[in-house]
Amino acid sequence: LTIIGTSRRPVPTINDVARKAGVSKGLVSFVINNRPGVAPKTRERVLQVASEMGWRPSVTARMLSTRKTFALGLVMRRAPQILAADPFFPAFMAGVESVLAEENRVLVLSVVPDAPSEERAYRSLAADHRVDGIFVTDLRHLDRRIELAAELALPAVTLGRPDVPTTLPAVDLDDTHGIEEAIRHLVALGHRRIAHVTGDLELLHARRRRDSFRRATRAAGLEACPTVSTDFSAAGGAAATSRLLTSDPAPTAIVYANDPMAIAGLGVLAKHGLPVPREMSVVGFDGTEMARYVYPALTTIEADAELWGAAAARTLLTLITEGQSPDVVLPPARLVLGDSTAPPPTAHPDSSRSHP
Amino acid sequence: LTIIGTSRRPVPTINDVARKAGVSKGLVSFVINNRPGVAPKTRERVLQVASEMGWRPSVTARMLSTRKTFALGLVMRRAPQILAADPFFPAFMAGVESVLAEENRVLVLSVVPDAPSEERAYRSLAADHRVDGIFVTDLRHLDRRIELAAELALPAVTLGRPDVPTTLPAVDLDDTHGIEEAIRHLVALGHRRIAHVTGDLELLHARRRRDSFRRATRAAGLEACPTVSTDFSAAGGAAATSRLLTSDPAPTAIVYANDPMAIAGLGVLAKHGLPVPREMSVVGFDGTEMARYVYPALTTIEADAELWGAAAARTLLTLITEGQSPDVVLPPARLVLGDSTAPPPTAHPDSSRSHP
DNA sequence: CTGAAAGCGCTTACAG
């Protein structure tokens, strides 16, 4: 059992500062808000007294009169299982945090399992004035959150560009470029049958990666490059890999839409006794730390999620304070070579490979 | 460029409800706060009018008069790299969220890189009255946050028990039990030389796992079971594994303090051409999804982080609302068998194993 | 059982 201790010396208020500085509290407010029209020496004195007393304006009181919360909201709709394997999320948050910390603002986070709770979460944040704006991550096909943000009059920034009409600023990171690099790399090694394991195609970035894959393979003159759609989970990656192995003709290289699926793919290939990269080349997406330490180290497409978080936070803050903000385009994802890609096995007349 | 739309119909206040119900706003306040002493039919009418008007009491206004924020704080001090690989964190948050959502409370999150920013984060949360209480995760040796919470008069719950005097309630999950199971399992298979790769020993759970390992191996009559200390990262796990492979005599089984290190260990063993489990048994810790999809599937010690989050949230809420809360003990972590453990290779007179 | 009033700690027109 535990009793809370609550003995604290009283926190000074704007009234205490005003009294001690011999001015009205309105003036003190003007000073700390950097409003023009305060005599320089008065401003000096007020600032001096405030810092002597260790006064910080009460965020709560400010909230009530300004209707600003100095907080930003992030709602993640993911099964905990998938969230846990996803390297994007913590890195993104660290980036957001790096910007908010220096502004003395705060991040309010929700993790929700499904669409209804997601909508409830947004409505609740808006109704309770918990946040000044929100990050819209994991954009979906015809994402309803674009109009929801408008309905709730909630300033918002999207990660990537939605496929519905939007007036929200977007912070975009091109992953097409990385996919193209990967395909060029594989083609240069001699691969002709390349497969793609997608993420959840409801998610725009899963679609975009798949579309980029199709465009790039077509541009390279490859035909019939299969895609298997799944959900970004390790389980999904493993199942998709098994399917590809039994397809005929089987691919000689697989490009996965994220690292966890690629690593699970490596597991399936090992279980089937197919050495990577000699019998099969594998490419991941994310550039996670783990990708460097599996065997063989993954060739993967690296995106900077932390930078993305910082840029999104800055854009959202600009939107909130200025009323508008330009879109931002980040450096594209790029291919990082590991040891999981090599020339395809020499084709034998009747395919000497055996799949158990 | 984007312009924020701000057209919304005005949100009703307690005054509107009081007027329409023909009572004072004080009475309305009594009704929604379930205070005794309101005539049943009056209460009915007020509730009726409130729901007709779609009124929700303003959280902000409540904050100012009650000095409660209806928010809980979580500060994670981790390098983004390590955070990204850590399955605990998202699952824990999902658990916390499952409790907060139904209470209409909110989680305020900070991700900080080092100790000074961690302290700043806590002080700032307290000074700005951003939260009613905090979660203290990743307890460290002689953790200063115990006294910091007291100094800031911030209600707090610890995950696990600190090694300093504390009055804070703890929510504890015993990982000793899982380690013991793992050692018994390995010993039963015939292993005598078992090694442990620890996490960052500043962290209490890393220590506890190491100490449990030592106790359990000693209890089994094993001697000289080495431990290599590292930092929970994949890089650390890989380096530690390499060191163990060159030690003489090399272990026949390695127990890692988390799954990412174990998976990295698998990578190193594969690179050295040492088949797992034939030449080396491997045990992880966490029970991540990925552990099931690497090859061979990891034998690992599973803890329920989501349950931990939910229990911690409930405990913290009880502490805040009741002023005290009992400690909670969760079901212990337990061993989950994969394919990465087997009897040790038969000992040859002069060790037939070759390490490249 | 209910009402009128003060108070939480700020911001912001409005006068001077």
Next chain:
DNA sequence: CTGAAAGCGCTTACAG
């Protein structure tokens, strides 16, 4: 350039 006052939307003694 500065002060006095109202207001943000609640809660909470204090009277009746």
